[in-house]
Amino acid sequence: MVDLALHGQSVVTGEIRSRAKILDRLRIGDAVFRQLTRAAAVMVLVILGGVMISLVIGASPALREFGLGFLVEETWNPVTERFGAIAPIYGTIVTSFIAMLIAVPVGLMIAVFLTELCPMWLRRPIGIAIELLAGIPSIIYGIWGLFVFAPFLQQYVQPALIGLFGNVPILSTLFAGPPYGIGVLTAGLILAIMVLPFITSISRDVFDAVPPMLKESAYGLGCTTWEVVRYVVLPYTRVGVIGGVMLGLGRALGETMAVTFVIGNAHRISASILAPGTTISATIANEFTEAVGDLYTSSLIALGLILFVITFIVLACARYMLMRLERRIG
Amino acid sequence: MRLIHTVAAAALVSAAIIAPASAVDISGAGATFPYPIYAKWADAYKKETGIGLNYQSIGSGGGIKQIQNKTVTFGASDAPLKGDDLNKHGLVQFPMVMGGIVPVVNLEGVKPGELVIDGPTLAKIFLADIKSWDDPAIAKLNPNVKLPNQAIAVVHRSDGSGTTFNFVYYLSDVSADFKSKVGVNTSVQWPAGIGAKGNEGVANNVANTKGSVGYVEYAYAKQNKLTFTKMVNKDGKAVAPTSETFQAAAANADWKSQPGFGVILANQPGATSWPMTAATWILMYRVPQDVANSTEALKFFDWAYKTGGRMAEELDYVPMPANVVKDVEGTWAAEIKDANGKPLYSVTN
Numbered sequence: 001m002v003d004l005a006l007h008g009q010s011v012v013t014g015e016i017r018s019r020a021k022i023l024d025r026l027r028i029g030d031a032v033f034r035q036l037t038r039a040a041a042v043m044v045l046v047i048l049g050g051v052m053i054s055l056v057i058g059a060s061p062a063l064r065e066f067g068l069g070f071l072v073e074e075t076w077n078p079v080t081e082r083f084g085a086i087a088p089i090y091g092t093i094v095t096s097f098i099a100m101l102i103a104v105p106v107g108l109m110i111a112v113f114l115t116e117l118c119p120m121w122l123r124r125p126i127g128i129a130i131e132l133l134a135g136i137p138s139i140i141y142g143i144w145g146l147f148v149f150a151p152f153l154q155q156y157v158q159p160a161l162i163g164l165f166g167n168v169p170i171l172s173t174l175f176a177g178p179p180y181g182i183g184v185l186t187a188g189l190i191l192a193i194m195v196l197p198f199i200t201s202i203s204r205d206v207f208d209a210v211p212p213m214l215k216e217s218a219y220g221l222g223c224t225t226w227e228v229v230r231y232v233v234l235p236y237t238r239v240g241v242i243g244g245v246m247l248g249l250g251r252a253l254g255e256t257m258a259v260t261f262v263i264g265n266a267h268r269i270s271a272s273i274l275a276p277g278t279t280i281s282a283t284i285a286n287e288f289t290e291a292v293g294d295l296y297t298s299s300l301i302a303l304g305l306i307l308f309v310i311t312f313i314v315l316a317c318a319r320y321m322l323m324r325l326e327r328r329i330g
Numbered sequence: 331m332r333l334i335h336t337v338a339a340a341a342l343v344s345a346a347i348i349a350p351a352s353a354v355d356i357s358g359a360g361a362t363f364p365y366p367i368y369a370k371w372a373d374a375y376k377k378e379t380g381i382g383l384n385y386q387s388i389g390s391g392g393g394i395k396q397i398q399n400k401t402v403t404f405g406a407s408d409a410p411l412k413g414d415d416l417n418k419h420g421l422v423q424f425p426m427v428m429g430g431i432v433p434v435v436n437l438e439g440v441k442p443g444e445l446v447i448d449g450p451t452l453a454k455i456f457l458a459d460i461k462s463w464d465d466p467a468i469a470k471l472n473p474n475v476k477l478p479n480q481a482i483a484v485v486h487r488s489d490g491s492g493t494t495f496n497f498v499y500y501l502s503d504v505s506a507d508f509k510s511k512v513g514v515n516t517s518v519q520w521p522a523g524i525g526a527k528g529n530e531g532v533a534n535n536v537a538n539t540k541g542s543v544g545y546v547e548y549a550y551a552k553q554n555k556l557t558f559t560k561m562v563n564k565d566g567k568a569v570a571p572t573s574e575t576f577q578a579a580a581a582n583a584d585w586k587s588q589p590g591f592g593v594i595l596a597n598q599p600g601a602t603s604w605p606m607t608a609a610t611w612i613l614m615y616r617v618p619q620d621v622a623n624s625t626e627a628l629k630f631f632d633w634a635y636k637t638g639g640r641m642a643e644e645l646d647y648v649p650m651p652a653n654v655v656k657d658v659e660g661t662w663a664a665e666i667k668d669a670n671g672k673p674l675y676s677v678t679n
Contacts, residue, residue, distance in 0.1 A: 260488070291391055
């Protein structure tokens with residue numbers, strides 16, 4: 001405005017013209033930016049679709065040969081080329097279940113401790129330690145699991161478990177057999193350690209976002225810490241917490257190297273969780289390099305497709321659960 | 331910890347091979363079993379001639395696929411291709427180096443080479459028909475060894491492998507039961523036991539698990555100081571796994587009986603033959619497209635046959651016997667030719 005007053009009409013029109021030009025340029029910039037971001041977003045869809053299509057094409061010889069029986073057949077025999085996926089599917093689900101059974105409560109407890117109870121000076125060291133835990137490559141967990149953790153389980157923990165539950169009806173089958181050290185339980189425990197940091201750090205971040213006023217009010221009404229966590233913090237943060245749990249579950253389902261090292265890689269379903277088993281990703285990692293013959297390779301790809309579908313179902317269930325929660329709370 | 335040193339050394343060697351990308355580099359891919367010796371040869375050959383070898387140990391199955399797609403100059407496989415497959419793809423196959431597969435056990439008070447096992451008993455152990463160490467079948471072979479009443483924990487390979495192929499080939503050869511229940515392949519459906527990844531995985535699991543039995547390449551048994559067993563061979567003699575007994579098996583084999591020298595050295599005759607000796611093969615095209623690289627590859631193989639024997643023995647591999655080498659080199663001259671029908675490389679002795 002000051003400019004206008006000083007320089008007169010002609011300058012003003014020039015000014016307007018150049019301003020229009022600048023605006024045009026900005027508009028083009030905006031459009032380019034929009035297209036770029038859209039392209040990036042579309043790329044995700046294209047990649048996802050591409051993976052899906054190539055998995056289906058790769059798996060089709062096996063699926064044509066075995067049909068739906070592929071999903072329930074336990075045989076995995078490269079010699080006679082009879083393949084079935086139930087043993088790896090079972091192993092994948094059981095190891096992830098054991099992992100979540102341990103990691104979810106422990107992870108949430110750590111997060112509650114860090115946000116509600118921990119003295120200030122201890123918060124940073126524990127927080128950093130947990131983030132470092134998330135940064136350890138899975139092969140390290142595998143080697144540590146095989147060389148340190150499995151012998152420890154074999155010598156101390158598993159004989160104790162077998163002895164403890166030897167006469168209890170159902171638990172005796174669950175903890176039966178010779179203590180190999182490696183097996184389904186060991187894989188589940190290693191996975192629990194691996195997914196713990198995801199659950200903890202995400203829960204901690206969302207717990208931190210709870211408005212202090214809500215918590216202070218609850219404390220003011222005489223609530224205990226447990227009651228504050230149970231009735232204020234958790235309901236307020238449930239979306240974030242479930243997100244963290246799902247992220248952890250996703251990692252547990254797909255984890256390959258660490259599991260391959262400690263699960264025992266046997267294509268069998270055993271009632272005992274001390275017995276060796278296998279998972280989908282471990283089977284693929286183990287056998288893909290030396291898989292000769294179209295049906296063998298195709299069966300391995302079909303396993304990959306099944307893992308893809310399992311992950312998809314888990315995510316969909318999580319979404320659905322969240323939606324229902326939202327609606328009920330209103 | 332020996333393992334880590336070996337891995338580090340292998341990494342250094344491969345880095346040294348890759349670093350200077352000079353005029354001609356031979357490329358190959360395939361079996362993991364011979365990788366350490368191929369890497370060692372490549373390093374020495376590079377120093378001598380300036381020609382590098384880039385070998386990717388992606389597994390035998392991968393090696394066969396790569397040579398069929400013509401992305402490498404040669405493929406390498408632990409399981410020989412059949413004559414039909416060789417003809418279909420126009421490939422030539424020849425053995426490069428050998429190794430021994432040994433059963434290893436973890437039994438309190440039993441020293442390396444003390445326990446004696448024969449083929450049928452070993453097959454029964456891996457079928458889980460024999461479940462305890464004090465089984466009469468084992469006791470009969472070992473009157474002087476105190477065998478514990480302990481469950482046998484079977485350890486096998488979880489990944490597809492040439493070691494497994496040769497091991498189950500032998501067990502199928504000596505036991506009809508094993509042949510019908512398990513069969514022969516690079517990976518099989520094991521009726522019992524735990525699977526471990528790689529020779530090092532089996533070695534480690536056997537070392538950690540009391541009462542266990544597994545099978546590894548000789549080098550791993552030796553380096554990890556595992557308790558290997560003696561084996562009763564086809565002639566009924568108990569032999570220990572050594573370079574000499576592996577070589578005896580190779581010398582007694584009839585190499586020309588199979589196309590592409592595809593003889594599997596399991597259960598060979600001879601009083602001193604080790605029954606589980608295994609060769610590893612090279613695959614090349616009869617009429618290769620990249621003539622220059624293929625010629626260099628043949629020169630390298632010739633050099634490895636002639637001067638690489640000592641290096642192979644240092645790494646517990648077994649060099650090919652001289653008569654077999656002569657036959658292989660005759661095959662090169664007769665079968666590997668350029669588009670005009672001229673042999674790529676004739677060995678001058």
